Amino acid sequence: xxxxxxxxxxxxxxxxxxxxxxxxxxxxxxxxxxxxxxxxxxxxxxxxxxxxxxxxxxxxxxxxxxxxxxxxxxxxxxxxxxxxxxxxxxxxxxxxxxxxxxxxxxxxxxxxxxxxxxxxxxxxxxxxxxxxxxxxxxxxxxxxxxxxxxxxxxxxxxxxxxxxxxxxxxxxxxxxxxxxxxxxxxxxxxxxxxxxxxxxxxxxxxxxxxxxxxxxxxxxxxxxxxxxxxxxxxxxxxx
Amino acid sequence: xxxxxxxxxxxxxxxxxxxxxxxxxxxxxxxxxxxxxxxxxxxxxxxxxxxxxxxxxxxxxxxxxxxxxxxxxxxxxxxxxxxxxxxxxxxxxxxxxxxxxxxxxxxxxxxxxxxxxxxxxxxxxxxxxxxxxxxxxxxxxxxxxxxxxxxxxxxxxxxxxxxxxxxxxxxxxxxxxxxxxxxxxxxxxxxxxxxxxxxxxxxxxxxxxxxxxxxxxxxxxxxxxxxxxxxxxxxxxxx
DNA sequence: CGGTGGATTGAGTGGCGTCAACCTGAGTGG
DNA sequence: CCACTCAGGTTGACGCCACTCAATCCACCG
Numbered sequence: 001x002x003x004x005x006x007x008x009x010x011x012x013x014x015x016x017x018x019x020x021x022x023x024x025x026x027x028x029x030x031x032x033x034x035x036x037x038x039x040x041x042x043x044x045x046x047x048x049x050x051x052x053x054x055x056x057x058x059x060x061x062x063x064x065x066x067x068x069x070x071x072x073x074x075x076x077x078x079x080x081x082x083x084x085x086x087x088x089x090x091x092x093x094x095x096x097x098x099x100x101x102x103x104x105x106x107x108x109x110x111x112x113x114x115x116x117x118x119x120x121x122x123x124x125x126x127x128x129x130x131x132x133x134x135x136x137x138x139x140x141x142x143x144x145x146x147x148x149x150x151x152x153x154x155x156x157x158x159x160x161x162x163x164x165x166x167x168x169x170x171x172x173x174x175x176x177x178x179x180x181x182x183x184x185x186x187x188x189x190x191x192x193x194x195x196x197x198x199x200x201x202x203x204x205x206x207x208x209x210x211x212x213x214x215x216x217x218x219x220x221x222x223x224x225x226x227x228x229x230x231x232x233x234x235x236x237x238x239x
Numbered sequence: 240x241x242x243x244x245x246x247x248x249x250x251x252x253x254x255x256x257x258x259x260x261x262x263x264x265x266x267x268x269x270x271x272x273x274x275x276x277x278x279x280x281x282x283x284x285x286x287x288x289x290x291x292x293x294x295x296x297x298x299x300x301x302x303x304x305x306x307x308x309x310x311x312x313x314x315x316x317x318x319x320x321x322x323x324x325x326x327x328x329x330x331x332x333x334x335x336x337x338x339x340x341x342x343x344x345x346x347x348x349x350x351x352x353x354x355x356x357x358x359x360x361x362x363x364x365x366x367x368x369x370x371x372x373x374x375x376x377x378x379x380x381x382x383x384x385x386x387x388x389x390x391x392x393x394x395x396x397x398x399x400x401x402x403x404x405x406x407x408x409x410x411x412x413x414x415x416x417x418x419x420x421x422x423x424x425x426x427x428x429x430x431x432x433x434x435x436x437x438x439x440x441x442x443x444x445x446x447x448x449x450x451x452x453x454x455x456x457x458x459x460x461x462x463x464x465x466x467x468x469x470x471x472x473x474x475x476x477x478x
Numbered sequence: 479c480g481g482t483g484g485a486t487t488g489a490g491t492g493g494c495g496t497c498a499a500c501c502t503g504a505g506t507g508g
Numbered sequence: 509c510c511a512c513t514c515a516g517g518t519t520g521a522c523g524c525c526a527c528t529c530a531a532t533c534c535a536c537c538g
Contacts, residue, residue: 043469061379063465069382071375083372086365086478091372091470115357122353125364126325132367133322133330135374136310140300142381143308143426147494178516187382189495194518226302230282231330239325386526417484431526433486 004077004165005051009123011164012130013239019120026109027051033096039080040094046084048106052076055100056176060184061092070185071135073097073158077165079127085110098176122239133231142187145225147196150186153225155206159215160229171215175208243316243404244290248362250403251369252478258359265348266290272335278319279333285323287345291315294339295415299423300331309424310374312336312397316404318366324349337415361478372470381426384464386435389425392464394445398454399468410454 006020015023030053033039039057040046057080059072071092074080080094085107114121134157141153158175162168177185183193200206205221207214215221245259254262269292272278278296279285296319298311310331313319319333324346353360373396380392397414401407416424422432439445444460446453454460 059375061375063379063383067383069379071378083368086361087368087372087472088476089469091467092375114361118354118357118360121357121360121364122325125360125367128364128371129322129326129367132371132374133326135371135378136298136300136331139310139374139377139381140302140308142378144302144306179518180516190516191496191518192494195494198518228330230328233326237327418486419484428527429484430486430528434526437486 004053005079005127007165008077009127011236012126012233013123013236015120015123019117019123022113022117022120026105026113027103028106028109029104031102031104033100033102035096035098037096037100038093039096039100039102040084040090042091042093043089044084045089046081046107048104049079049082049084049110050102050104051079051082053101053103055102056097057100058095058097058181058185059092060095068184069187070181071138072131073185075158075162075165075167078131079105079124082110082124083128083131097181119239126233126239130231130233133233137231141225147186147188147192148199149225151182151193151196151200152205152221153227154185155213155215156218156221156225156227156229157232160232160234164234171218173213174211175213176211243292244318244366246404247316248366250475251365251472252362252475254359254362258356258362261352261356261359265344265352266342267345267348268343270341270343272339272341274335274337276335276339277332278335278339278341279323279329281330281332282328283323284328285320285346287343288318288321288323288349289341289343290318290321292340292342294341295336296339297334297336297420297424298331299334307423308426309420310377311370312424314397314401314404314406317370318344318363321349321363322367322370336420358478365472365478369470369472372472376470380464386425386427386431387438388464390421390432390435390439391444391460392466393424394452394454395457395460395464395466395468396471399471399473403473410457412452413450414452415450 003024006015006023009015028048039050042061052074054076057074058070059074060068060070062068081090084090141150145153159168159171159173162173167173179193179197180190183190186193197208201208205217205224207216242263245254245262248254267287278289281300291313293315296313297309298313299307299309301307320329323329352363380389384392398407398410398412401412406412418432418436419429422429425432436447440447444456444463446455
């Protein structure tokens with residue numbers, strides 16, 4: 001299988017074989033994490049960043065009374081805590097949603113890339129900028145969309161992101177979350193998430209059994225969510 | 240007055256005089272915008288980015304029915320659409336809240352910095368990473384905090400950010416927004432914002448008349464908001 | 479002195495939260 | 509092979525936070 005970060009970046013701008021090599025060489029080791037394991041904790045001062053080869057993770061922050069907000073889902077090809085190269089200490093926690101294989105990349109290697117490979121540096125910068133664009137889109141969804149539209153928006157986004165790395169096609173994908181996890185991502189209660197999922201099912205927009213999601217009416221889902229994929233920057237372009 | 244971007248970056252890591260010069264030389268012109276003018280519009284493919292020298296701006300996205308969500312407030316020293324160097328087209332709109340003086344920086348100049356000045360590039364990257372960290376914090380606040388705590392959180396954040404560039408001290412600052420604008424930032428209705436502002440006043444946390452805000456009880460505001468400034472990365476550190 | 483943008487207030491409504499059961503299916507051990 | 513457990517999904521009753529609609533107030537301004 002091809003390196004998923006390379007697949008993801010190539011979608012935005014071509015990389016040279018030399019750049020492929022440099023990216024692959026930057027990985028010092030591959031570590032595995034069990035589902036629900038914390039990969040990086042709030043407060044950590046990391047000396048490496050990690051990139052998902054396989055599995056899903058969340059970024060989240062927990063309040064004093066236990067309420068939790070998930071601020072991102074990450075999938076293979078996502079350089080989950082690349083920002084910890086420059087941003088320290090960590091202000092949130094990264095947790096494995098499923099068993100994960102992560103490519104560990106020392107900050108010394110990232111620094112070296114930043115010193116010697118401007119285009120590759122811009123591409124890594126780009127990947128953090130896309131994360132930020134996703135955050136902005138989530139803010140709009142959580143702030144101004146109805147619960148159903150918000151969920152629809154999340155499904156549209158994940159479908160396109162997964163498709164880039166070959167993990168979704170024909171409007172089907174695996175979404176390894178419980179409704180409790182979904183609630184923490186959408187800023188809703190578990191009970192309400194359940195009702196909203198049922199609403200999307202009843203209206204024929206999705207079929208959803210366990211972790212298997214099938215989008216049955218993409219157009220309607222996009223309309224409900226007012227989804228516009230511009231923010232994902234899926235078009236190739238010199239960067 | 241010192242260049243506010245330099246002040247802001249120096250707070251996170253020292254810059255050499257040469258780097259100061261390069262940053263200042265990157266500005267091709269200074270433009271002024273009237274309050275409420277759109278500075279960059281959704282869909283634009285920009286060939287320059289702009290940095291605030293004076294004034295406030297918002298980033299926002301408007302839905303089909305006119306509902307609007309503000310995803311960021313920007314103040315002097317913020318390189319508002321630095322991301323448009325790599326991310327195109329714009330997926331949201333930047334609007335002047337007050338009259339603004341903006342330093343326009345051609346993408347060709349940014350590209351050149353990225354080719355020739357690795358440390359400066361990392362510092363610019365850092366500034367976009369801090370923006371992303373702020374987005375994450377906003378997600379937590381909008382998703383899991385009560386309306387009053389959310390507003391308190393915003394006030395804590397703005398106070399610290401303004402202080403960095405010398406625009407706040409002694410727990411006082413100018414916040415040039417109407418309650419309607421605030422509502423669009425907090426994801427609330429105007430009416431409810433009004434009630435929440437009154438609540439903070441009544442409880443003796445803030446005094447707030449027109450655009451002038453005084454934080455009367457910083458500790459209580461921090462407690463209410465569960466505010467932790469880690470995400471702002473205010474400490475100097477080699478980057 | 480009327481016009482206008484913004485702040486404030488009240489009344490009524492509804493989306494979503496909370497609490498508490500209950501259901502279902504997969505895994506486990508006797 | 510069946511009782512038991514347990515995580516997760518589902519449902520109903522009820523309450524509250526925040527929304528909507530609609531006035532009214534206020535300060536500033538031409």
